[in-house]
Amino acid sequence: MIIDRRTGSRPEHLRTDLTSWVVGPYHGALPGPMRVHLKLDGEVVVAGVVETGFLHRGLEKALELHPWRSTIPYMDHLDPESAVFGELVLCLAVEEIVGIVVPPRAQRIRVILAELTRLSCHLGFIARVARAVGSDTMLHYVLRDREKVLDLLELQTGSRASLNFLRFGGVVADVTEGFMERVHETVDMLRVRLKEYNDLFTFNRAFVKRTANVGIISSEFAKHLGISGPNARAAGLPYDVRKSYPYCGYDQLDFHIPLGKGEGGTQGDALDRFLLRLREIALGIDLLKQAVESLPRGPFWKESLMDNFEVPAGEAYVRVESPRGMLGCHLVSDGGKNPSRVQFRVPTLPLLQAVPDLLVGGRLEDLPVILASLDLGIAEADR
């Protein structure tokens, strides 16, 4: 502190030692409730320690206390922003233990919902980066478009955020009338808007200067910490669960995963992570078009599972590619009414471990940019 409020004394010399500042648990720069203990030399960060756990809800334990079918709504809260991926990973795990073959139509509907959620999550990411660099205009543009994607989720599932739409062996309902046309319309609109985002961000020198060479994650560093998803791909690691361990029929879709190229500065910097999300939005548009055009006919739900649903003893580990990275679920069943143990491998945790290293050497004004560019999901890290 500059002035000792207790004694009211004013030091007559200029303090030039390190400044300590505890940012959080609630602060505009943070993606959720967390704390960053900073040591600053002038405006340059010399040390940062991350403290989390403010959002712990005992989610894994809660799953053990509920019958199998009641667990799905809880999974929406693993990461509320990308709710469908929590449901998906649990459904896949249960289906693996039970040995259910999900009908192709249901799989494709899951893919459509997952890709729509990924779009909304990436648009939310862009909005958070826009807020971090202090440009409200872009924030509003992006949120306006994100609403359109959420409208689609609402049209199909009746809910914008917590979908509660997946079931073991399929989905709750078939595609709503008019949904496919609306998906086409919306992704066409997003393709046009991508150009707008490029004008506002990618070709904006001021934005590039704020994000290039900030918070660099090298591919070795990413591998060392187990960073996955867009952040690892921005660092140049060609790893995507949709390609490496295809699920829900992703192997039938034709797509290439984009990698960071280090256009503005260094490979794996905040700008690269941002541009990669833009490319993933373009990829999501392609995937959605393919998925909608080739929607197979057939049931959307395994009819035989309606009554007396039981899970035999066994365990399974499945992984999906969530918008933030590889989301894994280790599920153990002892043949009882409830899950015996559920454990998640969330993509945010390795990123939180990376934060102190990324902050050091950066400036205080880079803190929001770095945190936003990592796309941290505090809800899933604390769960």
Added chain:
Amino acid sequence: MKPWMSAWDGLDVFPAGTPEWAVAASIVGFVYFFVIMPGAGFMAFLDRKISADLQARIGPNRVGLAGLFQPLADLLKLLQKEKRIVSGWREAFWLGLHTMALYSTVAVLPLGSMFLLVDTDMSAFMLFWAALILALGTMLMGLNQGSIPGWFGGIRVASQALAGAFPAMIGMICVGLRAGSFRWSAVAAAQGSSPLHWTVFSDPFQFIAFFVFLASGMVLLGISPLDGGLSVPDIHGGVSSHLYGRRLSLFRLGRFYGFFLWSEIAVVLFMGAWNLPLFVTDAIRNYSTPVALEAVELLVLLVKTGLVMLGVTWVARANPRIRADQITDMAWKVLSPLSLMALIGTTVWMIWVNH
């Protein structure tokens, strides 16, 4: 009448024999309450409305016609937020001192050919008095909050003011070279009403000087997007993070005044000041009173100023906030050399091209 006050001989709105101090005080009061304050409200409204249009929002639309009275409603709300006013005499003293120092520059403000309270050879430099007082006051306010955001905000404001002052000064000297004086009347007389006769288009180096003057003014005053000292995402508001109620409205008005002052003087120095086409001036002189002429000139000046301010706002809305160290870098390494280039270029142009 002292010689420096002779410029408004024609304005015979005061009864004969009114003491000089009373005339000066009423003019300053008039400008403050009827030009600055409503201007701040109207520009705040325009800024919010146009920003909303740019950002796919609606903006203020409830209070009054199309939300026109929203700034007034905001002001009233801010004033009544402070139920109990706690401030020691030290704070009151400093607040009063800074407010007076800042608004003392109202007296120097050029507002028309007959509306020049102080028209001396040093008039144009008084601008820096206002800008630096504003920066100093903002910095002290940040440092005195006893919080980390205030501290960083204050230091950023100070470093930006230091970085922006030099190129701004050189940019202004370019105009003085052309006009042969820093007297407002001389600067205005050196230009015409048509853009072809504005300083900014008189030669290429004056154009650079204009750009440097405007940009470094934004650095000096910390106008968005160059407002690192008020940055929200990292230091949640910086200097203004602990302000509310009366103090916040006072602070905002002060910052608006700085922005207005700078844009207005940029118009006077570079964009033809208050000059009207000669036939218009003659017509008003012949068929109406000097007060009417002065009113029209003031209107022209204010409209131009408003357009400059909206132009700056437009740029601000399309760009992210620049990092504080990048701002000072730009001021020292880009704007300063550019300003010196403009100064040398203007000199050479005046010697070899104009003669």
